[in-house]
Amino acid sequence: MPSAPNPFDSARHGWLAVEVTDELTFATLDLDDESPDRTARVNGWLDAILRGFHQSQPNEGFREEWLAAARADRAVIRGAWATPVAGLSNEVPVATFGHLVKTMNAGAETMPAWMITDVTVAPTHRRRGLMRRLMTENLEAAVAADVPAAVLTASEGAIYQRFGFGPATRESRVRVETSSRFRLRERADDGGQVAIVPSGEAWPFVEKVFARHHELTRGSVGRPGYYESWVKGYDWEEMSEDRKQRIAVRLDADGAPDGFVVYAMKRPGDVTEVAVRDLVSATPAAHLALWQFLADIDLAEVVTAAAPVVDHLTHALVNHRVRRVTAIQDHLWVRILDLVVSLEARPWFSDDSLVLRVEDSLGHADGTVRIDATGGRATIASTSDEPDVTLDVETLGTLYLGDVSVDPLAQAGRISGSDEALRRFAALADGSPSPHCSTHF
Ligand SMILES: CC(C)(COP(=O)(O)OP(=O)(O)OC[C@H]1O[C@@H](n2cnc3c(N)ncnc32)[C@H](O)[C@@H]1OP(=O)(O)O)[C@@H](O)C(=O)NCCC(=O)NCCS
Structure with a gap:
């Protein structure tokens, strides 16, 4: 046949x-x-x-x-x-x-x-x-x-x-009580303001804020195109127009957008909740001002949101217990492919010269390089020198954006080297700010 x-x-x-x-x-x-x-x-x-x-x-x-x-x-x-x-x-x-x-x-x-x-x-x-x-x-x-x-x-x-x-x-999930217990130590007073924006007008503001945030935030990745129609009111889950979504934009003293929040009201049980779908800020003050705005929404008792694991809101509150972390999950996974380019693009925190051996069973990042760091940046070059420190490419991905420091990975047996080499590597690699990726894809 x-x-x-x-x-x-x-x-x-x-x-x-x-x-x-x-x-x-x-x-x-x-x-x-x-x-x-x-x-x-x-x-x-x-x-x-x-x-x-x-x-x-x-x-x-x-x-x-x-x-x-x-x-x-x-x-x-x-x-x-x-x-x-x-x-x-x-x-x-x-x-x-x-x-x-x-x-x-x-x-x-x-x-x-x-x-x-x-x-x-x-x-x-x-x-x-x-x-x-x-x-x-x-x-x-x-x-x-x-x-x-x-x-x-x-x-x-x-x-x-x-x-x-x-x-x-x-990324954390947080549940923030917005009763009278929610109070910032100092109410943001930098001449900025928050404006509620119709979804049809929000996109240019949102785009500008994200661009500023992306430039400033370690761990941020660019946003796929579907964010635009979502901000404009398309509900990807329901596959129809979203009539519940609201957007507020924070403008700095000069009228430039430096933050936005996308939210909807929910009443899952007896409690009315402001469910934040996206909150992005380009300045610490904008972040606090947006949280104050959310807390000021009447007829609601809590705000739920995804939040950075290290969030200065905690330290700006009079009573930090109003912000409760309900979950923490891994978010962005990184796979280094080019050792030299990737390691030169990240910050280094001490002035030192150290040889790093990276093992990669797929071969892409396999190699031994010398990290020559000074003034926060490093030049990276292949070397045949004996390595001070050895790790595999998965561990390098975990370490890369600074969310995890050298010490627990070494204690877990995933980074090897002498005590002295590990101490120097930690001084080189560990440093703030803690990373945050607000893009979901
Ligand atoms: C895609 C998926 C179904 C696996 O596909 P698959 O064709 O069955 O996977 P493979 O047969 O190629 O398996 C490759 C390896 O992954 C392992 N693996 C696959 N799915 C796994 C799972 N759910 N949990 C643990 N290991 C898994 C396999 O055991 C295999 O390991 P080995 O090669 O070391 O023996 C699975 O990854 C999945 O459900 N993913 C959810 C979607 C997702 O996470 N997407 C993220 C990017 S959008």
């Missing part, structure tokens, strides 16, 4: 980077190709993502919003499609993988970051090495594109270490 034509025949459809095995076709989709066949595959890819993350099937409006955002980001989407069986259509892939390139604030410089996202494998195809294959080739593509580090956020905690990613920033 003649075999059915392969619907992914690269000659007919012009798929990018196609590879066909007995059971699967791997391909990258061209988001600018509007042919019906390609549109069906892109829609299938999107269905697979939503299925993988347990969301509803997309409606037409969602598809359009998603495609516009993915195009704006120049996102690259790749998948694996199974050979059709029993006459079923196979537009929905069994594995998905995506990336986009933005920037990350590494503390001393902002450098390109390869943001991996939309990693899913269908339950019918788990544990056969599909994700390993897509991840391995994707990291090779990042190296070929000269991007010094890859980042992701993980829904599970034990998967990505094996590919060299380390959890590098954390």
